[in-house]
Amino acid sequence: MKRTVCSPRRSGLRLLAVVLVLLALVPLFPRAAAAEWEETLHAERILPALKRYFMGTEGDYASVNPNDNGALSVGILQWHAVRALKLVQRIAAESPDSVRLLTAQLRAEIRDPNTTWKSRTLNGTEKAALSAFLSAPAGVEGQDAQAREDLSAYLQAGYQAGMRSDATAFYYASIINQFGTGGARTYISCIRQTLGVDDTYLFLSLDELHAAAHATQSYGQRYLATRDRTYAYIRDLGWSLTGQDRFLDLPPAGSWARPGIDYVLEKGLFQGVSRTSFAPELQMSRAMAVTVLWRMAGKPAPSGGEKFPDVPDGTWYSRPVAWGAEKGIVKGRSPDRFAPNEPVTREEFAVLLYRWAVSRGTQGAPVSDPSRILSAFADADQISSYAKEALAWAVNRGILRGLQPDGRLYLEPKGTATRAQAAALLMRFCEPAA
Secondary structure, three states: OOOOOOOOHHHHHHHHHHHHHHHHHHHHOOOHHHHHHHHHOOHHHHHHHHHHHHHHHOOOOOOEEEEEOOEEEEOOOOEEOHHHHHHHHHHHHHOHHHHHHOOHHHHHHHHOOOOOOOOOOOOHHHHHHHHHHHHOHHHHHHHHHHHHHHHHHHHHHHHHOOOOOHHHHHHHHHHHHHHHHHHHHHHHHHHHHHHOOOOOOOOOOHHHHHHHHHHOOOOOHHHHHHHHHHHHHHHHHOOOOOOHHHOOOOOOOOOOOHHHHHHHHHOOOOOOOOOOOOOOOOEOEHHHHHHHHHHHOOOOOOOOOOOOOOOOOOOOOHHHHHHHHHOOOOOOOEOOEOOOOOEOEHHHHHHHHHHHHHHHOOOOOOOOOHHHHHOOOOOHHHOOHHHHHHHHHHHHOOOOOOEOOOOOOEOOOOOEOEHHHHHHHHHHHHOOOO
């Protein structure tokens, strides 16, 4: 695998410091991380696609570059120098009979524990022998196994770097294969600087990622042709560019619900109810609603105050509920009952959004006459007194637009909100022009 170093000295020093810290923290990484990305990304779809891509751009099973920047590179991923040696040793260990295809010198080297191949180049005879060794059945099997391990590691590294869709995970894997894991981290850090976001902003779309790669002047400019080739290849695959296609029950593109669903998935505000189901028509629960706002706030840790008896520790919503209660964003149905699994009503959801905006100081100018705004709706008399200000604010901001079942406008304040409806409201809340 090629290792191209082209980072500025300062970036290299920063990266070294980060790597040392990460190495010190490795025992603390949860084992669940791998399972998380495997559940989120279509590993069984991306891995074959990556392999096909690299075999079309890097090499085939018999490929041997006898002198690639001072050392040989081999195989479908062009494993380079020390990695090439490890691959050959693996194949030889799993199929001792295949070693007879190598020259005597190469056989001696792969058996010598002191061999490194850091600067090993090949003559013509050695190249032909190694090519035959790699393209033999044992060599093909060994390369497939090594490629799967390496590409899986690329995908996991990409997930940890914020590549939450199949498309961006593929794109990032191509960067790792060219720059190495450390170089890819530096590259994505430069891209984030170009975008003006920090490392907490994880949900890059493919278009955003690729455009930022072109706009990033401090790193990677020599290899933009490779980025363009990767980008075009991914688009030709026909995948969703933000990862939503992992869900099998989404409404069709062009429906009223799809933009909101695409938005909340891309921004990481919603997750599926299972690996393949988004459940757009499922009623939004109170626990779901406060969890979404908690994610919008950056998943802050609650301080540990009083808790609701019906919100046990360790559930997926216990921290969001505790945080929301501390901030005054969410309240219980009674002093000792939160009712996490009960559906959130449309007026309750509007109140949550309003309180969240107030807590952030982003609610804008106060609504001067809520009653006047709400009088346009035929069911205004059904609105709870505590929710009138929030509903008027939501209508004024264009977040709530009302329903027209009979030509008249209705807010349906006591009606429940589906996940699709909640997604649309959140998109309008976060993107007022949407």
